Amino acid sequence: MKHADRGGRGTRWVGEAESRSGGTAPQLRKTGLGVLRDMPWGTHCCHFYQTQKDLRETLIPYFRAGLEGKEFCLWIVDQPLTEFQARRLLRRAIPHGDQYLADGSMEIVSAQRWYLDRGAFSPKRALRRWNQKLEQASARGYAGMRVAGNPAWLRRKDWKRFGAYERALTKSFARKAVIILCSYFVPTWGAADVFDVARTHGFAIVRRHGKWEILEWRTPAASSGRYETLTTREREVLLLAADGFSNPEIARRLSISARTAESHRANLMRKLGLRNQTGLVRYALGRGLVAAETGDSRDGRAPEIQTIRIASAKRV
Numbered sequence: 001m002k003h004a005d006r007g008g009r010g011t012r013w014v015g016e017a018e019s020r021s022g023g024t025a026p027q028l029r030k031t032g033l034g035v036l037r038d039m040p041w042g043t044h045c046c047h048f049y050q051t052q053k054d055l056r057e058t059l060i061p062y063f064r065a066g067l068e069g070k071e072f073c074l075w076i077v078d079q080p081l082t083e084f085q086a087r088r089l090l091r092r093a094i095p096h097g098d099q100y101l102a103d104g105s106m107e108i109v110s111a112q113r114w115y116l117d118r119g120a121f122s123p124k125r126a127l128r129r130w131n132q133k134l135e136q137a138s139a140r141g142y143a144g145m146r147v148a149g150n151p152a153w154l155r156r157k158d159w160k161r162f163g164a165y166e167r168a169l170t171k172s173f174a175r176k177a178v179i180i181l182c183s184y185f186v187p188t189w190g191a192a193d194v195f196d197v198a199r200t201h202g203f204a205i206v207r208r209h210g211k212w213e214i215l216e217w218r219t220p221a222a223s224s225g226r227y228e229t230l231t232t233r234e235r236e237v238l239l240l241a242a243d244g245f246s247n248p249e250i251a252r253r254l255s256i257s258a259r260t261a262e263s264h265r266a267n268l269m270r271k272l273g274l275r276n277q278t279g280l281v282r283y284a285l286g287r288g289l290v291a292a293e294t295g296d297s298r299d300g301r302a303p304e305i306q307t308i309r310i311a312s313a314k315r316v
Contacts, residue, residue, distance in 0.1 A: 027040050032065030035212035037277040038277060040266050041177045046200075046201040050208070052081065055183060063075065070143045071137075071146045072107075072142040072146070073147075074148075075108045076111050076147070077111065078153050090106065111150055114129065127169065145178045147178065147181070149182050150184075234267060237250055
C-alpha cells in the first residue's frame with residue numbers, strides 16, 4: 001500500500017481534489033451506508049445510536065468505504081469505546097486494517113485529546129486542528145478526509161458553545177474535500193437536544209428496530225425555483241438517478257462517461273441543496289418528476305428507509 005506523490009498542494013477544495021491516479025476526484029463519495037449511499041464532499045451529518053453494536057455497524061462500513069476510496073480517515077473516539085478497542089475492531093473488521101493504521105491512512109484519537117485543551121473545550125483549537133489534518137492529508141496525496149467524531153465527553157454547560165462550533169464546522173468545510181459524521185448516544189440527550197442536533201447538521205440518521213430513519217431539518221420551500229437552474233443534461237441525470245440508476249448506468253443511457261454522469265449528479269445535488277440519494281428521490285417525487293411505486297423497488301426489495309421532516313416555523 002503505497003502513498004502517492006507527497007508534494008505539498010495545500011487544502012483541497014471541491015472540484016480541485018486530485019485522485020492518486022492524477023485525475024479529478026469524484027465529488028460524490030461512497031458512504032458504505034445504504035441509507036445514505038453517495039454523499040458530496042462538504043457533507044456534515046450526524047448519527048444517533050442506541051447501542052455499541054449500532055455504532056460499530058455504522059462506522060466500520062463508513063470507514064471501509066473511505067479507506068477503499070483512498071481517503072485519509074480520522075476516528076475520534078470516546079467512552080465507552082477506547083482507542084485500543086477501536087484499533088482492535090478496525091484490524092478485525094476491515095481487510096488490511098493493520099496496514100491502514102501503520103501507514104497513517106487511518107488515525108484513531110480520543111475525543112479528550114482532540115477537543116480539550118487543559119480540560120477545557122476550545123472551539124478555535126479544534127477547528128485549527130481540522131484544517132491542519134486536511135492540509136496534511138492533501139499533501140500526502142489522499143483524495144480527501146473522512147471523519148467520525150463522538151461528543152460523549154460533552155458537558156451540559158458546553159452544549160451551546162458546541163452547537164456554535166458545529167455550525168462553524170459546517171460552514172468551514174462546506175466546499176472542502178471532507179465528509180464528517182458525528183455520533184450521538186441517544187440515552188444521553190433529550191428530545192430538544194435531538195432537534196438542535198438535526199438542525200445544526202441539516203440531517204441525522206438513526207437505526208431503530210432494524211430500520212434506518214432520516215431526521216431532516218428543512219426550511220419550507222427552501223428549494224423552490226432551484227429546478228430552473230439545472231441544465232437539460234442535469235435534469236436528465238436527475239430523472240434517472242431518482243429512478244435508482246447508478247452513475248455507470250446513467251452514463252450508458254446518456255452516452256456519456258461515468259465521471260461526467262457523476263459530475264452532473266454532484267452539481268444538481270448542490271444546486272438543489274440535496275445531501276443524499278434519499279433526498280434526491282424525495283425531491284423528484286415531490287415535484288412529480290417520477291411516480292411513487294406501490295410495489296417493490298427496482299432491486300426487488302421493499303424500501304426500508306423512513307424520513308421524518310422537521311420544518312422551521314416562520315415567525316410573524
